Each structure stands twice: as structure tokens, then as C-alpha cells.
Amino acid sequence: MTTTTGIPSVRRSPLARAIGSALSAAFGLLQRVRHPRPIHSRGVVLSGEMRWIPDAAPSGIAFIDDAPGSPVRVVARVSRSLGLPAPLPDIIGLALRIDVDGTACDLELASTGWNVPGRFLLLPHRRPERARLGTLLPYRGPRGPVVLIARTRRGRPPATDPRELPGHDDSAWTLTVAHATPAGPWHSFAVLELRRDADQDDHGLRFDTVRRPIPGARAYRWVSALRQPSYERVQPAEGAARTP
Numbered sequence: 001m002t003t004t005t006g007i008p009s010v011r012r013s014p015l016a017r018a019i020g021s022a023l024s025a026a027f028g029l030l031q032r033v034r035h036p037r038p039i040h041s042r043g044v045v046l047s048g049e050m051r052w053i054p055d056a057a058p059s060g061i062a063f064i065d066d067a068p069g070s071p072v073r074v075v076a077r078v079s080r081s082l083g084l085p086a087p088l089p090d091i092i093g094l095a096l097r098i099d100v101d102g103t104a105c106d107l108e109l110a111s112t113g114w115n116v117p118g119r120f121l122l123l124p125h126r127r128p129e130r131a132r133l134g135t136l137l138p139y140r141g142p143r144g145p146v147v148l149i150a151r152t153r154r155g156r157p158p159a160t161d162p163r164e165l166p167g168h169d170d171s172a173w174t175l176t177v178a179h180a181t182p183a184g185p186w187h188s189f190a191v192l193e194l195r196r197d198a199d200q201d202d203h204g205l206r207f208d209t210v211r212r213p214i215p216g217a218r219a220y221r222w223v224s225a226l227r228q229p230s231y232e233r234v235q236p237a238e239g240a241a242r243t244p
Helices: 014-033 221-234
Strands: 043-052 072-080 092-100 103-112 132-134 139-141 144-154 173-180 187-196
Touching: 043 092, 072 187, 092 132, 103 144
Parallel strands: none
Antiparallel strands: 043 072, 043 187, 072 092, 092 103, 103 132, 132 144, 139 144, 144 173, 173 187
16 A cells, blocks of 8 residues: 555554654654754755766665666755754754666765664764764665665865855765665765755755665665654655756
């Protein structure tokens, strides 16, 4: 069964469903105060490209392993989760929409730790370029669970709040993207280069890794159970999603 938003209905994973329902209620209350986005309410739109590293270690997931012959287009949004003003620490979010053979897929990253158990914990940072930005929850690949992370190689985003954007800034924020098993070492597989986008309208940028999964990966049932209620409540189906 599939809902009108395209998220599969979850009938199992009772503990995850209970937590998901509680999160949904909390997000619903928060949305009354911070409409329409209860978290990551303000963000800066970036665009650029993602290019794969030759001969990278395989993961079993087609998106990672089947390197395209040329860089792919990306549109992204970087933000602070609670919206706390800099330089106060906050959970940094980086959401990506990637064009894979004409189909848009989403990646949602947040500031986490690098090692275990930190890669499964949200960690506040003052500056996005100093954060490790991970998926937090694993993807289900043919070989088992896979997590992703990105970290800065050089540069930084122009801002995380559109009200703080400089008059002109065309510098690049370059990150390395890596994959790992939940407790394994990281293996770099791509380089992401982002710049400030001329169009800062983010109304068409609602990201969802379940509705727009990366090729070759699925969401675990318990991951969907945790995510589904909140997404159903605060993120209705989009009529015109923005693509790279």
C-alpha cells in the first residue's frame, strides 16, 4: 500500500512506529510555531556537480558503484536545524537532489560524528565546513546496510541563512563523499562541488530519501517507520519539485 505522498505504508516494526508517532506529534506542534518547515526553516540554495572517483571501493549500491562517465548535476540546501544564530552551535543539514540519468534522487545529510557510535548521533557544530555530514540512518543495499558521509575538502558555503548571504560570492564548497558499513572504515567514492545558486527560492526543495531514493538502495522497514509519520504530517506531496 502506498499513500498519496508516495511513502510506503508501514505495518510492522512496532517500536519504530511508536517512536515515529511520537516524533510526528512533536513535529506537528513545532510546525504551528514554525510554518511551513518546523526544522531547517531557513536555508541557502546551492548548485553544482558531483563527480565519481575512479576505482573506488564498491558498496553493493548501484548509485555508488556505477560511476557515470561525466559529472552529474546537483541542487542543494544547507541550513541550521534549530535556526540558532551563528556562532552558536546547531545541527547542520545538507540536503542534495542529484540528477541520475534524468531522474532526481535525494540525499539528506546532517552533522554527525565520524567514528562509531558518533556516526549515528546528531552533533552540533558552529560552522558547516567543520562538520561531518552523515546519513545517520543506514540504507539497505544488496550486501547489507550502508551509511554515507561527506566532509569538507576546501572552501565553505556562503551562509546557512539567506538573510546573511554576502553581496557576491562565487567560491566553491568542495566535499568528499564516502560510504561505509555501519561499523566499517570509510571509503571515498565521489567529490561534490557546490556554489551559491542564483535562484534562492527553495519552495520546490522538499527532500525525501524514501520517495526519491538513490539507485540500488532501499529504506529499511524500521527506518520508514521512524520517518513516515513526520514526513506525512509536515511535508505534503509537491506539485513541482525543483530539479538540478
